[in-house]
Amino acid sequence: MMRLYKIENGTLQILSCPPEGLRRGDYLLVEDGGKALIAHIIDVAFANVPGIMEDLLRDLSGLDIDAEDVDPLNLKSYLNQVRDAQLYICKVRGTLSQEGLSSDVSWIPSRCTAKIAKISDEKILKMVSPDDSMAIGLGFTRSGAEIAISAHSIDGKLNIITGKKESGKSNFSKLLMLGLIDHGGKCIVFDVNGEYTKLGFNKDGTQNKYYEKVVVLTPGRNFQTAISYVGIRVVLNILRTVFDLPETSAWEFRRIWESLDKKSVPTLQSLKQAIESTQNEFIKDALIRRFDGLINSSLFTDDPKLTTTLEDQFKSIPKGGTLVINLRELPQVYKRLVVEFVLSKLTGLLERWTLRGVFLFAEEAHLYLNDTYWEDIVTRMRHLGIFTTFITNQPDSIKQAIYRQADNAFLFNFTNENDLETVSKSSKIDVETVKILARELPPHHCLILGKATSDYPMVVKIKALNVSTLGETRFFFGNN
Numbered sequence: 451m452m453r454l455y456k457i458e459n460g461t462l463q464i465l466s467c468p469p470e471g472l473r474r475g476d477y478l479l480v481e482d483g484g485k486a487l488i489a490h491i492i493d494v495a496f497a498n499v500p501g502i503m504e505d506l507l508r509d510l511s512g513l514d515i516d517a518e519d520v521d522p523l524n525l526k527s528y529l530n531q532v533r534d535a536q537l538y539i540c541k542v543r544g545t546l547s548q549e550g551l552s553s554d555v556s557w558i559p560s561r562c563t564a565k566i567a568k569i570s571d572e573k574i575l576k577m578v579s580p581d582d583s584m585a586i587g588l589g590f591t592r593s594g595a596e597i598a599i600s601a602h603s604i605d606g607k608l609n610i611i612t613g614k615k616e617s618g619k620s621n622f623s624k625l626l627m628l629g630l631i632d633h634g635g636k637c638i639v640f641d642v643n644g645e646y647t648k649l650g651f652n653k654d655g656t657q658n659k660y661y662e663k664v665v666v667l668t669p670g671r672n673f674q675t676a677i678s679y680v681g682i683r684v685v686l687n688i689l690r691t692v693f694d695l696p697e698t699s700a701w702e703f704r705r706i707w708e709s710l711d712k713k714s715v716p717t718l719q720s721l722k723q724a725i726e727s728t729q730n731e732f733i734k735d736a737l738i739r740r741f742d743g744l745i746n747s748s749l750f751t752d753d754p755k756l757t758t759t760l761e762d763q764f765k766s767i768p769k770g771g772t773l774v775i776n777l778r779e780l781p782q783v784y785k786r787l788v789v790e791f792v793l794s795k796l797t798g799l800l801e802r803w804t805l806r807g808v809f810l811f812a813e814e815a816h817l818y819l820n821d822t823y824w825e826d827i828v829t830r831m832r833h834l835g836i837f838t839t840f841i842t843n844q845p846d847s848i849k850q851a852i853y854r855q856a857d858n859a860f861l862f863n864f865t866n867e868n869d870l871e872t873v874s875k876s877s878k879i880d881v882e883t884v885k886i887l888a889r890e891l892p893p894h895h896c897l898i899l900g901k902a903t904s905d906y907p908m909v910v911k912i913k914a915l916n917v918s919t920l921g922e923t924r925f926f927f928g929n930n
Contacts (some may be wrong), residue, residue: 452538452566453479454870457558460542460839460880462489464566465497467535474887475592475909477569478540482559485547488569489540492883497535505533522703524594541883543906544694544730551577551904556792571595578904586629588622588896589913597910599634603807607901608828608855609839612873613862618894622860622912623811623841624919627772630809631663636764637772638796640789640818641813644778648918658917663771667761669780669788670748676757677750678715682707684794685744692787693740699733717752718745747784749791760795760806777818785818794829807835816847828855858900863891883907 456463480487556687569730571591584601650661668674689695708722712714799805874884
């Protein structure tokens with residue numbers, strides 16, 4: 451039996467005697483007067499019964515007397531139930547009435563007449579994740595109920611996937627990406643560790659249904675482009691942000707480009723020759739060093755047989771797929787160069803409606819994104835059609851503005867207090883829920899927060915993928 455004990459600042463305290471065996475993450479329905487509060491259990495504790503400590507101490511300090519207990523009224527059984535009474539600390543998530551779900555939680559049910567019962571996982575999932583032809587299966591709840599989210603809840607949204615090492619983040623990000631591809635979504639991923647390059651293969655090495663939809667682009671190998679395709683605006687942006695080109699030198703480079711552009715299409719060779727003819731030695735030296743950096747990146751070429759464009763690559767996946775930008779073997783400065791180029795070109799393609807939209811997966815974005823891009827990604831770019839998912843095991847590497855504007859957060863296990871403090875800044879949920887539930891998540895279990903589950907936090911065991919992910923930790927002695 452459960453009774454409402456206290457409600458204060460959106461927190462319910464519910465007494466259970468005898469204990470119902472409920473766990474953190476379960477949902478309760480507190481029904482009264484034809485409507486019901488939906489309460490989410492975030493913590494479970496023993497009820498603070500007056501005199502319980504003295505009673506337990508008496509049991510501990512009692513003498514071992516050889517005697518027979520006589521309890522004709524069976525009071526001991528009753529007292530033991532009182533001792534084990536539990537207190538469920540719950541957060542109110544919404545109201546269920548004849549009109550359906552609502553966020554109105556301004557009313558208070560009666561302590562005396564309210565009826566309290568557990569909501570099955572199947573029922574809560576039906577309420578927060580209605581049937582959708584665009585469903586992406588993620589896994590199962592602890593009771594075994596299958597859970598899926600709608601691709602619409604990711605479309606146009608800003609998402610964060612975070613957790614400590616080996617908690618299951620990479621497996622989940624690939625699961626989400628492949629789910630979007632199944633529905634025709636076009637994705638692009640900045641792959642720092644080469645984890646996504648084998649998504650077109652099963653674990654046994656055979657090709658899978660995604661083989662034709664996963665295009666791996668390795669800068670300097672099968673991903674090179676003409677400097678003229680990049681354009682003066684993007685090249686100048688790269689020279690300024692990646693190579694710290696002074697403004698005076700930037701103006702001279704613009705003059706050189708525009709001068710060459712009037713005669714013919716600028717090339718690496720013609721630009722290099724024009725730079726070397728610059729009269730001012732300081733500007734010439736600054737430009738040569740930076741331009742040599744562009745050439746040494748191997749991203750740019752004058753050979754038309756080797757050039758490709760992002761438009762061509764997206765045309766190769768007309769019914770959905772992903773472009774994997776393989777950054778694994780690139781030095782840090784060239785990682786930034788490639789990312790700046792890709793983001794700048796994507797912005798141009800979206801502004802011209804060459805692309806309708808693209809789902810961007812950014813693994814450990816702090817390793818290659820300049821600070822000036824954070825604001826663009828969370829504001830301007832998402833309105834253009836770049837829908838970003840950040841994946842990191844260092845939550846403090848993501849700016850607070852990202853957490854506050856995130857539409858969905860997929861949290862895996864954290865035990866570090868600083869990490870928990872950082873991820874709890876998400877505007878989608880209260881601090882207590884994150885700190886308590888995220889700390890106790892087993893490996894490969896995820897706490898979903900945000901629009902994906904209609905702002906009702908859900909704990910899900912992520913299903914395994916039968917694809918070659920290359921994201922597992924390598925061991926010297928073997929994994930026991």
